[in-house]
Amino acid sequence: MAITHPVTNEDTNIDPEFEAIFSSLPPADTPDEGDVGLALSKERFNAVLIPLVMENYWPLLPDHTAYRVWNHKIPVEGGKIKIRCVMPTPAHADETFPLLIWYHGGGWMFGTLEMDDYHLRIVCVALRISIVNVEYRLAPEHPFPTGLDDSFSALKWAAENQSQLCADINKGFIVGGQSAGANLATIVAHLARDDPFFDEYPLTGQLLQYPPLIHPDAYPETFKPALQSMDRNADAPFLGRVQIKNIYNALNASPTDPRVSPLLFPSHHKLPPAYIQACGLDPLCDEDILYAKLLEASGVPSKLDVYPGLPHGFHLFFPKLTASEKIDHDFQDGIKWLLNARGGPRMDLKGSRSDGSSG
Template identity: 50%
Template sequence: MSQYSHLSTPDPEFLEVASKLPPPATAGPLDVASQRHLMTTMVVPRILQTFRPLLPAESSYRIRNLDIPVDDGTIAIRCVQPIARDDEDSFPLLVWFHGGGWVSGDLDIDDFHLRIISVELRISIVNVDYRLAPEHPFPTGLNDCYAALKWTAANAAELSGAPAKGFLIGGASAGAHYAAILGHRARDDLFFTSTPLTGQILQIPAVIHIAAYPERFKADLLSMEQNKDAPILNKADGEFFWNCLQAAPSDPEASPLILLHEGISPAYIQVAGLDPLRDEGLLYERLLRESGVKTKLDVYPGVPHGFHGLPLAASKKWEADFRAGLGWLLSDRSAD
């Protein structure tokens, strides 16, 4: 039994809220079309409804929608930057990758939240609409995100960005998977010598291919089985999403947990206790820490993957912790 099995005991408030939710717009086994329909008709509207009342005044920030070049085409990005105050001339930078199991999601899912964070925490943000699987199998979406990261570094001044004040990457779920990989790529790429990443935000991350658990870590990776029937994301869902991504289990870049971690940027990680991905997130944080990487970890017992879109006390804590984690990454990080 996992040493973290107690984290799977359901939060009573979650059970109460979940019992009152309307049934999904689609039912039955997952397929790409139904997943995208669910995302656009239920998930994104609920998230936007949650954050709409908290939006800052439109006069306090600037939005630009751009198309940037990537391999074999272009992708959309949405840039959000605060309007400078009298004592400001530039801002830290954050490049953000959305969740959605690699097969769904777009710029809208985190749009309102990123606008709020940009103004409140005085940070310039690039929101990336990478191409989706299965039409664009691994590593297409990953490479799109990397192109957007390089574009941001090369165009920092255009974004009123100052990488020396902070140059962060981040994402949730599938987006966190891409961010974790890019943290390693950027460490090894001479392109980033003058603009190194200074931090990464990994929310409920996938960091090891579901079919590639290393023997040496199997005793640490029990939540996929323990939480195989969890709400919102279960084991069968995870298998479906990985199959859509079409990353080979033997490809080490698909599994950042098994890469060498020395020298990557500090990481802030958020993990849900009732999530099949729980143990890989916890193990990843431990391996980073043991490799000399500064880390900050927050865990939310008894709630599933993606719980933070629901009206829960744990969701409020998640949001407050996110702000604190982002602030920690932007600080001198001289102490945890």
């Protein structure tokens, strides 16, 4: 059965507040393809974007006495990876918290623990939740599926070591990520559902910020009517169709592998509830909306927020936008919803808009 959704003018018209700022900036040059272009893109991501994000969240950091941070290395196939654990300061010796496992964005090729570090510290204290921030190994130096395998290993480690994290997964066990990290979180949720190990440690939520969910070369005929945003937003700021193509090329994995394109998993039944954020000007927007619909059709509680007229990762670049403040507020509300969503009400498939209306 073909799955479609209406596209409204609210989605496709650029947000005027964003446009006013973005149009005043000088045009950015795009690195060439190939090894040199990839190296330059990685340098810019790590040297420019990550410090910018940290600078934006730094003024909002809670008092250092309200939380604890420790780095740790955990064993994975072929080596060790670094994780950063952030835990609220317990009010008493026996206090425990829900647990969130987080994977950073960066197209499976860029990014570090620092990317979301300050934001996660804020969330940790505000919601009284322990967080494990995972530094999975990156492509192309570590070919697919290394990053995914690392992510899954980190999830298992956290489940087995929850006491070290002041966590009790019976209070909530959420897997989440941003962009490529949200892709990893989506896939990990499917893998955990099918792994007997997690019968004892069941996930209770998926927290997904604008995830890529299907390779553009892998659209099934039944999905094509619902997947128009790759063409509609091909030239969107920050992340367009050409950039997405280059990223998938560097990942060098089969487009139809569900571990790349999780929309293609044979079943989405019995997954944990999902909170999804999608950007209206993002080429990935329709994938995110479609995933919410597929989950709903499979009986999985889902909640979707769409930010009309805004591109992929807009809040990372322009944190003072009204919508940027809204997406961070919604992020925390989404976690709260997940902590209470097991068996809860289903979402309106039209999703909610950043202005609170339905579209």
